[in-house]
Amino acid sequence: MKSGVVVLAGKPNTGKSTLLNYILKEKIAPVSSKPQTTRKRLKGIYTEERGQIVFIDSPGLHKPTHILGKYMVEEAIKNLYDGDVLLWIIDSSKNLTEEDYTIYERIKNIKKPKILAINKIDIVNPKRKELINELNNFNSIDKMIPISSTTGENVDILLDEIFNILPEGEYLYDPDLLTDSTEREIVGEIIREKILINTEEEIPYSVAVLIDDFKERENGKVYIKGIIYVEKESQKKILIGFKGNLIKKIGVESRIEIERFLGKSVFLELWVKVYKNWRKKEEAIRYLGYK
Structure with missing residues (x-):
């Protein structure tokens, strides 16, 4: 082996x-x-x-x-x-x-x-x-x-x-595992991917996603709350879109893929917040899980 x-x-x-x-x-x-x-x-x-x-x-x-x-x-x-x-x-x-x-x-x-x-x-x-x-x-x-x-x-x-x-050796991980990333981490990346796909210019690069809540309820549905951080108020307005249409689209696309990934019904709640110039701040990089 x-x-x-x-x-x-x-x-x-x-x-x-x-x-x-x-x-x-x-x-x-x-x-x-x-x-x-x-x-x-x-x-x-x-x-x-x-x-x-x-x-x-x-x-x-x-x-x-x-x-x-x-x-x-x-x-x-x-x-x-x-x-x-x-x-x-x-x-x-x-x-x-x-x-x-x-x-x-x-x-x-x-x-x-x-x-x-x-x-x-x-x-x-x-x-x-x-x-x-x-x-x-x-x-x-x-x-x-x-x-x-x-x-x-x-x-x-x-x-x-x-x-x-490769050298001879035993399994390094349980053979049933596909990644050592947590479900919470993968869900956050799914949401960020949908933002990247649906936005242009500086928005994709100014976004970070933090999963604030992730729990399975008694009815079997997984409740997920994601906070999307941007750097400017103008970016927040663009990301939400006219009458909330863009953030709704991102939410629907994210939920469909998250349900496929988890194999469970999902209730996804997304919030957009401004964290000014977060990419230039050491404490923000740590808080958002990049370091």
């Missing part, structure tokens, strides 16, 4: 969380088209007859502009040195950027096997051949595998390669 830890690395929005959800066949990580959807370290536990892989998904590597961003990047860099295998994921629907080269410089001397997953091969890129030629110059990468985390193409080959590399 094989077991070990695989750390996912890459820029924001390269498909790390989508890949994790695909492998687990369960949505435990928030996904949206917005960069920096992942804010916290998240473990996904994949178990099958060959053994167990513990994936660590963390925030994308980027240039931070506030204390929250600084924490996210520090967390991502720290995670690079954990685990048995480093899985670097790039978006092959776009050309390489300075950020990609910076990531390579950061990881090239890390003493562990490194796999490069060339993601989004389902999206046409006329310059993909040139991109792969560039990637061939990354000499410290042990294996390159083209994949699609959306369609699942070659994900089985990726898993084969990971199991080939």
Whole structure:
């Protein structure tokens, strides 16, 4: 039996969380088209007859502009040195950027096997051949595998390669577990994901969700109270929407997915509050569970 830890690395929005959800066949990580959807370290536990892989998904590597961003990047860099295998994921629907080269410089001397997953091969890129030629110059990468985390193409080959590399060992977690995140944490991320999907401009990045109450009542229904924090009064008005239409839409979409996740009927109550410039305040980062 094989077991070990695989750390996912890459820029924001390269498909790390989508890949994790695909492998687990369960949505435990928030996904949206917005960069920096992942804010916290998240473990996904994949178990099958060959053994167990513990994936660590963390925030994308980027240039931070506030204390929250600084924490996210520090967390991502720290995670690079954990685990048995480093899985670097790039978006092959776009050309390489300075950020990609910076990531390579950061990881090239890390003493562990490194796999490069060339993601989004389902999206046409006329310059993909040139991109792969560039990637061939990354000499410290042990294996390159083209994949699609959306369609699942070659994900089985990726898993084969990971199991080939991992050491012999017993399960690191109960084989029935998919993550070590709590239900409360996952529910908070589901709500935040729906906000990301339904809002634009600065709103998605200014939002934090805190689950204030989470309990199952005698009738079997789960009562959840979520507080959505924004940084400005104007953002609060936008998020609530005309006659409350936007927050209602977010609530309905969140409740449907939470019920699917929990397998129970849910009563979801959402409140929007202003916490001025919370992303720039150390105490706010701690209070909201990001540190």
